[in-house]
Amino acid sequence: MSLLSVRDLTVKFAMRDNTVTALNQISFDLAKGERLGIVGESGAGKSITGFSLMNLLSRPGYIDSGQILFGGQDITQLSEAEMRKIRGNRMAMIFQDPMVTLNPVLTIGQQMVETLRAHRSLSKAEAEQIAILKLREVYIPSPEERLNQYPHELSGGMRQRIIIAMALLLDPELIIADEPTTALDVTIQADIMELLLELCQSNKVGLILITHDLGVVSQMTERTLVMYAGRLIEAGPTREIINDPQHPYTQGLINALPQQTLPGQRLKQIPGNMPSLTAIPTGCPFSPRCEYAVDHCRKILPEIVRYGQVEVACHEVSRLQNTNFEEASA
């Protein structure tokens, strides 16, 4: 049975005079201990997906419909108190910018101990012992001293390690990491990613890694979801998606990377911009920027359809695939 199963998740934002659909019928599954990447550009809805999974959307956002089954239980139906028992305990989150994630007026120790004691009945001393253990696991030098330090006394890389240690405190089944290294330097990013991968593998923790960086996804995850304008447009094993992307947007995203072109040559750019959520075009949301788009694409929204190992939402792919299937079967 899968650890997490999201079915037709739709998230809306109540705006001035209308509602805006930020996530549109997203469905995906995550097996126990599996590492999943969610890729997309800003505004695609990947962070909102992360917060929805924690049931932490803040006003004016809300889950409009759909299910999030976590260990078989639909967490969209849980009360706030029941949800609180899951957050930080069975499901932990790592935020984007370690410089603002930790409370500046509480020590590292206080923040770690409170997390433990929110979910387990432990004495302060016992909780501190666990905290020290976890800090050691993320290679924090002299963890005993860190407990009494305030966040501002530590570097960004160190803080993100501490946040990872906090995520692991209660041995969760799933960690959601929302762009965990975007705010950090390349060399630090590499260290943090390696650490995260190692810990997820050794503790058999599921990981949802939200990022805009295809390179990171490629290194870290087994499966990948590609999002565009609040919709899932392609999903499948990471290797397949990187090596043989099906959706024109995924192709464009990969081909636009400088390393895909010879130095000094013109890059293969995707024309135009991602539509704002208030003005999503009819039909396929990518159609205005797509070089393969035909009238049909501009009118009818493509369903997400499975072909072999990957799922794609594209009329053009369906047409090609169907002819392939026909040829294959013929």
Added chain:
Amino acid sequence: MSSLSTNQPTPSRFSRLWNSNMGYSFRRNPVAIVSLAIFLIIAIASTLAPVLAPFDPYDPAQIDIMNSEYPPMWVDGADPQFFLGTDDQGRDLWSTILYGTRLSLLIGLCAVALQAFLGISIGLVAGYVGGRIDSLLMRLADIQLSFSTLMVAIIFLAVTQAMFGSETFNQYAIYFLIAVIGVAEWPQYARTVRATVLAEKKKEYIDSARVLGFGPIRIMVRHILPNSLSPIFVISTVQVANAIISEASLSFLGLGMPPSQPSLGSLISSGFDYIFSGSWWITAIPGVVLVVLVLVINLLGDWMRDVLNPKLYKG
């Protein structure tokens, strides 16, 4: 954004304002609409005081002490001549309030104009130039602010009154009030403007202007100042309300407008002595006018703060 239509006529300034965020939120906010309406009514009525008032409270010939302490129309024993009754000196309260409100508003607005002029200039210079000048000016602002406007004003006015004697003081009271309220509150503007200047100065469009070779005055006036307007608007409303309260408080203490030329504060003060004898209206009616005036200005300020949501200087 991607579907920008070309060839769209440029909308007029008014329709831009009306359709802007501000215009929209104004139309949707009954409190703001009512507040603005009441403020405009009070402002227009008091500006037209010489036309609207049946009596001239400054003209001793029109005052008869025998008419003193008539209650308002709806109370027994009223004289129909005097719609809101009369004060202790026999002046028509309605006329006196119109003139008094005019004075209060005038002092409030002029004092804020003075504050804004001083504060914005000092704030711009401090924020843009920085360094020692900045720390010196801001230190001064801190100290000035920690002494509270009212305290500074009371001491200044008390000493001036003692120095010049009541008569001369009363003659020039309006100028003294504007000057002291205007000067004492400059730090409010200076700190806010400086904080926005510092925030704007860090932004790259200022660097870009410098790389393009524009001079500091052009950058300050053409680039920084227009982007510092929203906090200036917001604090201006609050400052007008505070200035009116300060004026009223000073006049109440006998350090402001004299009873012969009463503002709302001095009217309330002169009525206070009669409150125990039952003539509540001399205090109550000007009091209500004062509170309503200040309240609608504060409500407008609150609405503006919500819409413009500027980062205001704290602490």
Added chain:
Amino acid sequence: MSTASQQTKPLLELKGLEKRFDLDKGFLETVKLRGGRLTRERRSVHAVNNVSLNVDRGEALCIVGESGCGKSTVARLVAGLLSPTGGEIHYDGDRIDDRSRAAMMPLRKKMQMIFQNPYASLNPRMTIQQALEEPVRHHNPQMNRGEVRDKVAEVMRSVGVDPSWSSRYPHEFSGGQRQRIAIARALTVDPEFIIADEPISALDVSIQAQVLNLMLEAKDERGLTYFFITHDLSVVEHFGTRVAVLYLGTLCELADTRTLFENPKHPYTKALLSAVPKLKDEGPSHIRLQGEIPTPINLPQGCPFQTRCAFANARCRESRPRPLLQTDGSTVACHAVEEGRLDG
């Protein structure tokens, strides 16, 4: 390009450039109580330390490094937004770092800057037309209205922005469009040298390609020289002709792009290159750096990279390595490279 002398004279020369920012604002803050005695200490951030390099006409020199390495400070020093604490900046043979604002004016037409954040680099209260006209008028007071307008329209078209949008305000545009407009603004004065401070790092991947293409086109069409600041090595590989790697305000390695990527020599350059996640990677395989990055306030004696370098020895801890020319034309500041310790 016509004569040999023009080819050999670099357009921009940095000679031993230094920049320190004082941390202590007043006299009192420099007074410290140390071991029961009052002492005076001045603390300052050593943002740029003795950086020397040349930029030749027509090339795209990239400055790479991580946050806090001083790359943006170098850009701002060159643009004249900051004045150096030490060293000299020469442009086209003339010293420019000690010039007054008025004396810099003629240079402002030749040298322009593009910034990182397109949301902050345009004045929100000015329409696009106003923002683009302002520099044209300022530098060409003889132009009449029509000429100014034509100039603006021409530049807008060249960056792919429809001139009929010019009465709009910046907030009506997306990040990519704003960056185009910001580039247009820099191009209105027909510069020959562009300082670009992380011009694409705030943009989405698909938009990054658009802006990079635009900058490449402008380079070919206008014969621009770029001084390109970035932290993104894949962009460097694509865009740069030469690369300078900075670490804590110090030059580590300066080489042709090709040479640097094929044969990095400085241990820091090697670590940096290995840390970039590649598309086809199966899991991370980077060089792990030990230790913490020292703060630029208390730079260690010796090589600034020694605290994280696996090859650091006593000499590295004592003396700061000088940039030395290598056989393949690159310049490397590393004792270990000099002694050949890395090859073993």
Added chain:
Amino acid sequence: MLAYLVKRVFQAIAVMFAISLIGFAIQDNLGDPLRELVGQSVSEEVRQQLRDELGLNDSFMTQYIRFLGNVLQGDLGTSYFFKEPALDVILKKLPATLELVAGATLIIIGLSVPLGVYTAIKPNSVLSRIIMGLSIVGISIPVFLTAILMIFVFSVELGWFPSYGRGDVVHVFGYWETNFATADGWVHIMLPSVALASIMLPLFVRLIRAEMMEVLQSEYVKYARAKGIRPYRIYFVHALKNTLLPVITVGGVQIGTMVAYTILTETVFQWPGMGFMFLEAVNRVDTPLIVAYLIVVGFIFVVTNTIVDLIYGLVNPTVNLARMGA
């Protein structure tokens, strides 16, 4: 910390110096001490002689230094009206004013934190809307008007509270007599404290609410929620401490304002404190008393502000960092 402390103390001394200069300038220009000493009937020669003896013909600097010397020894001159040392007159009145300020401060602290926090946590509840509505009305009513209104309602109409004076006070030590020892004292201090608190309380409620709402939007509060921390711990441990840091600095400034407002409340309630005394001194042109009041009040401002700054430095763990520039 040391540099900070030295700087603050140094600044406090500079401000006190400036105040003493203003005080001296007032004394120098306002009123003629001779008239108070000898009256009108003395010949010009004797006057000149007296002037010389009193040092009134010395240079400004000499006179100022003498004034400063006297001030440092606690000699602020003799009140013309009370014929007593001005400092004694003020010290006798000081406890009444301080107790009034204390009463108002207790009301403000006791109510502003819970009300501010509540309105920030539940911004859309009916009660919050009522509190916010009242708060804006509160800041729109001048203190003296609130005081008059309360006298009219609670003293004149209902007769629940007395309208003036301190009532029965109990001697504590020195000049200190307290209101807080007898029921009558409590009854008397009630209305004046509430009136004095009336303008500051809404200000603080609004400030705390605004700060708290901002803090509740922060990433670290979101993160605390994501860790499954209970709401009350988030509100009172994570958010409140960050909220109160800026409130402390504003609070320091407001203490000055509060002392100014005591002049208003004391006048309306005829509260026998410094403020009431000051206004009477102004009407009597009792120059030494005016100057003494200025110096004592200035001293109170400077001391409280310095203390508040130091407390802020101690409470905020990041203050040191900000100065390190890291």
